[in-house]
């Protein structure tokens with residue numbers, strides 16, 4: 001870390017004062033904001049490094065909330081956005097098309113051999129990609145003879161699929177969603193395949209779709225599914241004529257070591273939702289991919305009123321499409337997926353060694369370039385939610401040059417951009433180790 005640059009301290013303080021006076025941050029207890037930890041003003045980024053207005057540098061340990069793939073300020077992506085901005089920033093996708101959306105749709109469809117997901121519906125972020133899939137599944141059933149009574153959804157306990165009302169009604173984490181129950185979709189939650197198979201026939205027969213975060217549940221402490229579950233779920237859905245909706249908002253674009261997580265089990269869903277990493281996190285853009293069969297259920301005479309009634313002002317935003325196309329170029333030009341296996345192995349071994357050497361690390365779980373680190377008291381007993389141990393440890397990591405956040409109160413996430421080097425990965429684990437020790441050591445010992 002470089003030393004704070006004192007001449008800009010005043011400017012930073014002014015910006016912080018403005019934030020405190022006028023801004024409102026997501027998922028944030030605003031009464032405590034700025035009181036327990038310094039407010040960092042992130043000003044610039046390069047590769048995996050972020051720099052704040054006081055010129056301090058940090059490794060972006062959670063890819064700026066799980067979005068960044070190729071690192072910040074990648075010249076190819078920046079150039080593509082600049083070129084598009086100089087051409088046109090936005091045009092309506094309602095009633096018109098534009099070149100980059102056509103090209104991007106074709107590139108996305110081609111990511112699956114044989115192109116089983118041949119149609120792309122663009123939106124703005126992960127939540128709206130999920131809303132798209134839910135509404136499409138629902139409306140498709142309502143206008144397909146024999147499927148009209150399929151109006152409900154099944155999701156998994158502890159799942160997270162976003163915060164708009166429809167997506168939130170799927171959510172299985174009660175802290176986030178319990179106060180919004182009763183709005184949105186009618187959803188049944190199941191723990192696993194056994195639970196799913198034990199549902200009454202009338203529930204199965206009235207289900208339009210089953211939604212899953214494939215391979216790993218993110219907000220649920222970065223918990224992997226058991227191997228084979230996704231394939232079994234695909235077979236179950238096919239058998240019962242239920243749509244399988246894979247939420248690849250977090251897992252998409254290489255995060256788990258393959259382009260999409262469902263590819264680990266050779267599964268093609270009926271709907272695949274992606275967002276965050278689609279543009280390498282450079283601009284908001286999301287996509288819901290689906291099959292020609294589902295698309296066809298929306299075709300008919302004008303008077304049949306089968307149009308998909310959904311969309312937003314910024315659907316298929318040209319700057320987002322430019323960023324996404326450039327990001328896909330980078331995957332090819334820099335052989336990003338091919339370079340991942342040694343980094344994935346290193347991440348797993350660094351996580352294991354952290355577990356061995358730090359008494360406050362109770363367990364670690366890694367998939368691809370994602371690691372969840374569970375912390376506990378040194379004697380192994382769990383922290384209470386109000387201890388906010390994960391938060392305190394992450395704040396302490398800042399001075400060791402790493403920014404990340406916990407999911408839940410006691411699981412810390414390390415999910416850096418895929419371009420991270422082996423050296424930077426080691427630095428990140430050292431910072432996690434030191435931050436945990438600074439914040440938690442000596443408490444109960």
Ligand SMILES: Cc1ncc(COP(=O)(O)O)c(C=O)c1O
Pocket residue numbers: 066125126127128130160161162163213218219247248249250251275276
């Ligand atoms: C699996 C999953 N689905 C959906 C979302 C919602 O995405 P967004 O925050 O872009 O609306 C997230 C966000 O973290 C996510 O992890």
